[in-house]
Amino acid sequence: MNYRMISYILGWILIFEGLFLSVPMLTAIVYGESVLSSYLIAMGICFLIGGLLVFKKPKKKQLFAREGCVIVALSWIVLSAFGALPFLMTREIPTFIDALFETVSGFTTTGASILSDVEKLSHASLMWRSFTHWVGGMGVLVFIMAFIPLSGAQNMHIMKAESPGPSVSKLVPRVKTTALILYSIYFALTLIEFIMLLFGGMTVFEALNTAFATAGTGGFGFYNSSMGSFSPYLQIVITVFMILFAINFNCYYLLLCGKLREAFNLELRTFLIIIASAITVITINIHGMFSSVGEALRHSAFTVASLISSTGFSTVDFNQWPELSRTLLVIIMFIGACAGSTGGGIKVSRIIILFKGMSKELQTMVQPRQIKKIKMDSRLIDHETVRSVNVYMVAYLMIFAISLVLISFDNHDLITSFTAVTATINNIGPGLDLVGPTSNFGFFTMQSKIVLIFDMLAGRLELFPMLLLFTPATWKK
Amino acid sequence: MNIIIVGCGKVGQALVEQLNDEGNDITVIDKVAEKVNDVSSRCDVMGVIGNGATHSVQRDAGIDTANLLIAVTGSDELNLLCCLIAKKAGNCHTIARVRNPEYYSESQFLKDELGLAMVINPEFAAASEIARVLRFPSAIKIDVFGRGRVELLKFRLPENSPLAGCAVKEIVTKLHCDVLVCTVERGDEVHIANGEFVFEEKDVISIVAATRKAGEFFRKIKYKMNSVKDVMVVGGGEIGHYLCEQLIRSGMSVKLIEKDPARCETLCATLDDGVSVINGDASDQNILVESGLEQTGAFVALTNLDEENILLSLFAKSVCDCKCVTKINRIGFDNVISKLDLDTIINPKSITSDTIVRYVRAMNSSRGSNMETLYNVIKGKVEAAEFIIKEDSPVVDVPLMELDLKPDVLVAAILRDKKVMIPRGHDSLQIGDAVIIVSRQIGLRNITDIRK
Numbered sequence: 001m002n003y004r005m006i007s008y009i010l011g012w013i014l015i016f017e018g019l020f021l022s023v024p025m026l027t028a029i030v031y032g033e034s035v036l037s038s039y040l041i042a043m044g045i046c047f048l049i050g051g052l053l054v055f056k057k058p059k060k061k062q063l064f065a066r067e068g069c070v071i072v073a074l075s076w077i078v079l080s081a082f083g084a085l086p087f088l089m090t091r092e093i094p095t096f097i098d099a100l101f102e103t104v105s106g107f108t109t110t111g112a113s114i115l116s117d118v119e120k121l122s123h124a125s126l127m128w129r130s131f132t133h134w135v136g137g138m139g140v141l142v143f144i145m146a147f148i149p150l151s152g153a154q155n156m157h158i159m160k161a162e163s164p165g166p167s168v169s170k171l172v173p174r175v176k177t178t179a180l181i182l183y184s185i186y187f188a189l190t191l192i193e194f195i196m197l198l199f200g201g202m203t204v205f206e207a208l209n210t211a212f213a214t215a216g217t218g219g220f221g222f223y224n225s226s227m228g229s230f231s232p233y234l235q236i237v238i239t240v241f242m243i244l245f246a247i248n249f250n251c252y253y254l255l256l257c258g259k260l261r262e263a264f265n266l267e268l269r270t271f272l273i274i275i276a277s278a279i280t281v282i283t284i285n286i287h288g289m290f291s292s293v294g295e296a297l298r299h300s301a302f303t304v305a306s307l308i309s310s311t312g313f314s315t316v317d318f319n320q321w322p323e324l325s326r327t328l329l330v331i332i333m334f335i336g337a338c339a340g341s342t343g344g345g346i347k348v349s350r351i352i353i354l355f356k357g358m359s360k361e362l363q364t365m366v367q368p369r370q371i372k373k374i375k376m377d378s379r380l381i382d383h384e385t386v387r388s389v390n391v392y393m394v395a396y397l398m399i400f401a402i403s404l405v406l407i408s409f410d411n412h413d414l415i416t417s418f419t420a421v422t423a424t425i426n427n428i429g430p431g432l433d434l435v436g437p438t439s440n441f442g443f444f445t446m447q448s449k450i451v452l453i454f455d456m457l458a459g460r461l462e463l464f465p466m467l468l469l470f471t472p473a474t475w476k477k
Numbered sequence: 478m479n480i481i482i483v484g485c486g487k488v489g490q491a492l493v494e495q496l497n498d499e500g501n502d503i504t505v506i507d508k509v510a511e512k513v514n515d516v517s518s519r520c521d522v523m524g525v526i527g528n529g530a531t532h533s534v535q536r537d538a539g540i541d542t543a544n545l546l547i548a549v550t551g552s553d554e555l556n557l558l559c560c561l562i563a564k565k566a567g568n569c570h571t572i573a574r575v576r577n578p579e580y581y582s583e584s585q586f587l588k589d590e591l592g593l594a595m596v597i598n599p600e601f602a603a604a605s606e607i608a609r610v611l612r613f614p615s616a617i618k619i620d621v622f623g624r625g626r627v628e629l630l631k632f633r634l635p636e637n638s639p640l641a642g643c644a645v646k647e648i649v650t651k652l653h654c655d656v657l658v659c660t661v662e663r664g665d666e667v668h669i670a671n672g673e674f675v676f677e678e679k680d681v682i683s684i685v686a687a688t689r690k691a692g693e694f695f696r697k698i699k700y701k702m703n704s705v706k707d708v709m710v711v712g713g714g715e716i717g718h719y720l721c722e723q724l725i726r727s728g729m730s731v732k733l734i735e736k737d738p739a740r741c742e743t744l745c746a747t748l749d750d751g752v753s754v755i756n757g758d759a760s761d762q763n764i765l766v767e768s769g770l771e772q773t774g775a776f777v778a779l780t781n782l783d784e785e786n787i788l789l790s791l792f793a794k795s796v797c798d799c800k801c802v803t804k805i806n807r808i809g810f811d812n813v814i815s816k817l818d819l820d821t822i823i824n825p826k827s828i829t830s831d832t833i834v835r836y837v838r839a840m841n842s843s844r845g846s847n848m849e850t851l852y853n854v855i856k857g858k859v860e861a862a863e864f865i866i867k868e869d870s871p872v873v874d875v876p877l878m879e880l881d882l883k884p885d886v887l888v889a890a891i892l893r894d895k896k897v898m899i900p901r902g903h904d905s906l907q908i909g910d911a912v913i914i915v916s917r918q919i920g921l922r923n924i925t926d927i928r929k
Contacts, residue, residue: 065518173504
């Protein structure tokens with residue numbers, strides 16, 4: 001294990017975090033808020049420790065797959081721990097675990113909050129919460145890797161560990177160029193949303209926060225009613241963009257290249273079909289609760305988009321909806337977004353591979369001598385990928401079950417505990433009942449919060465980097 | 478530059494590593510998913526799994542934006558087909574590896590008719606290099622420039638050599654030899670020699686000299702040099718086949734030992750009668766001795782197993798005082814192997830990749846000077862390149878001592894109107910010159926790159 005190299009990269013992470021902190025700092029300056037000093041101090045700490053760590057370049061630069069995973073997991077922990085400092089120093093969130101929960105929830109684009117009244121927070125802190133979504137959405141490390149002078153093969157291990165989805169595909173030969181293309185798409189989409197929100201009458205502050213939170217599929221609101229108080233136009237814009245950010249970014253690149261057919265691949269088609277059918281069923285199910293079908297459609301579309309993209313915004317309290325709708329919502333929370341997007345969940349492509357694997361197994365039971373391979377878009381899915389998806393599913397269920405048991409020590413009802421784990425491990429935000437869209441996670445005990453923090457990180461990093469961190473073999477010489 | 482490499486074998490991987498380090502954007506294609514994944518997890522390259530000779534796979538790999546396609550799969554026919562399709566599908570240069578002697582003998586026709594930029598035959602190139610070393614056995618390695626007029630020779634300073642303890646500048650003052658010392662390897666260190674550098678025993682020295690002058694230099698430093706008359710070659714693969722042809726042509730007598738009787742028959746039928754083909758397993762010491770190992774002037778180990786080649790050469794060294802050449806193609810461990818007393822080591826895959834890398838750099842460089850040849854003098858550390866100066870540039874017509882050269886760059890020789898000059902400070906480069914540059918700066922593309 002190349003400890004020196006790990007600490008070197010962690011140093012860079014801190015320096016970049018210092019730079020990220022300038023966004024809330026500027027907000028504090030604009031609004032003339034007293035929290036400015038806390039943000040300045042936090043920034044100073046990041047620069048100081050980061051600077052010390054990167055001061056001397058390590059001689060041995062070699063990174064292997066296990067270092068890649070460890071770096072990714074540690075980076076996200078370090079990023080969250082230092083990102084929690086401002087909340088502590090401004091005393092807006094007085095305990096460390098609560099502040100950590102809030103920042104982890106931000107960086108992992110979960111959007112689950114422990115605050116009962118977000119409107120009390122300063123503008124700077126609200127901005128910091130939303131900005132962590134934007135930073136965490138696309139992945140911090142790949143972004144930073146584009147700036148730190150490292151050779152490409154080393155980047156590959158890190159990109160593999162950080163990117164969501166069963167397999168990483170590059171758009172162009174170089175990791176750096178690939179990262180650059182993806183970030184440009186991300187940036188452009190965010191900008192378009194920001195402008196469209198401004199047209200809908202949002203203030204610059206509201207539009208920025210919303211755009212950041214949608215882009216990262218995060219879901220931190222800045223009003224207690226989340227998005228309920230905004231006009232139908234704004235809600236529709238947000239609905240569309242939540243879906244757009246949950247689509248594999250490679251599709252946009254293919255679209256830009258004019259490869260329309262390849263862009264609308266099986267995963268995207270499946271994703272859109274799932275959304276359409278969920279919206280239809282839920283609209284029919286809830287139309288009696290609203291004055292018109294149009295309104296029911298708007299709310300069901302918003303909610304479905306919000307939960308399948310793992311954003312977690314809400315316009316109405318969907319906790320009050322009939323059981324059929326609630327069940328469907330929980331199921332789409334598990335399905336999640338497309339691979340290679342900023343969203344969470346199990347990912348549509350994994351679900352497709354699992355289903356195809358199952359149907360293959362059934363066919364071989366009927367015809368034992370038949371040879372069958374799993375294909376997607378007439379491309380062979382190699383055995384390694386299928387195996388890793390299966391293992392992922394097992395690990396997912398295991399973590400889910402253990403977390404659920406640990407949470408149950410708090411003695412809340414099963415729906416609350418179950419959806420609390422669902423909402424964190426899939427990086428959604430709100431669940432049902434006590435953790436529904438109008439409530440928050442503040443009432444959990446400290447140990448339960450730690451479990452949920454782990455779930456959020458594990459969910460964002462696709463389980464294995466976090467699991468590796470707790471595997472003794474990783475640390476053996 | 479965008480480069481597509483079809484085939485992730487030994488040569489393919491060597492190419493990926495070298496070309497990737499030089500900043501090209503590379504896409505690899507192979508049928509075997511494992512190989513592609515292995516390469517793309519080690520290097521920053523894109524991998525495509527599939528048959529490289531199909532249009533759809535080439536399109537996935539980005540043939541429409543590629544500048545160069547290199548086909549180095551195991552099959553000649555597939556390589557040629559890849560290049561043919563690439564030529565039609567995209568507007569790129571193509572390089573094919575062709576190793577079958579039947580095709581290679583028609584390489585000029587293939588190049589012209591199929592529009593190939595280069596046809597490369599690693600076995601033939603390796604055989605030529607071995608033949609060169611055997612003609613001048615004092616050197617471990619000989620690289621030639623300017624169509625053979627200048628040589629870069631590498632040799633190990635023997636114990637009790639009169640040169641040990643001398644400084645580099647004394648070669649000119651005391652010995653009156655017109656040679657230039659380029660690099661000195663001592664243990665793991667590599668020095669680009671300046672005038673004050675003092676030689677020690679067992680240093681590995683590389684010098685640049687005009688082909689005629691090299692012999693004189695070795696005589697003056699009393700370096701033992703028996704010309705080789707008999708050669709024993711073990712392993713009758715393609716390299717062995719090409720090598721025997723070339724050695725017979727330069728008048729040596731050759732014994733070829735090959736295990737497979739059927740292969741012996743073919744070799745016997747195709748090779749000149751001067752080659753005595755012996756059927757036997759060379760790992761049996763008796764067969765080697767019986768075939769006359771003790772009397773042979775040179776021993777060349779070319780079997781398919783690197784380990785066997787190393788052992789055979791070590792055995793030959795222990796039995797007789799002959800020149801040994803060992804083929805090592807697969808295994809790494811360079812630093813361990815270099816400590817063994819193996820004389821010359823031949824690595825066909827790096828010969829191939831050197832040739833292709835040279836072509837790529839020449840494609841990359843702007844006009845004005847053309848890279849003619851490129852050699853890795855010390856792998857990954859020092860390289861020697863020959864440039865032809867075609868037009869005026871800031872380095873032309875300026876005395877060398879006034880040129881602000883990068884550190885560890887050596888202007889080793891100038892070829893002007895059929896004359897070879899070992900340049901001194903007052904000389905300057907002129908248009909039309911061929912210049913040989915030895916440098917630690919890996920990746921020179923243009924003659925102007927030698928300036929700071």
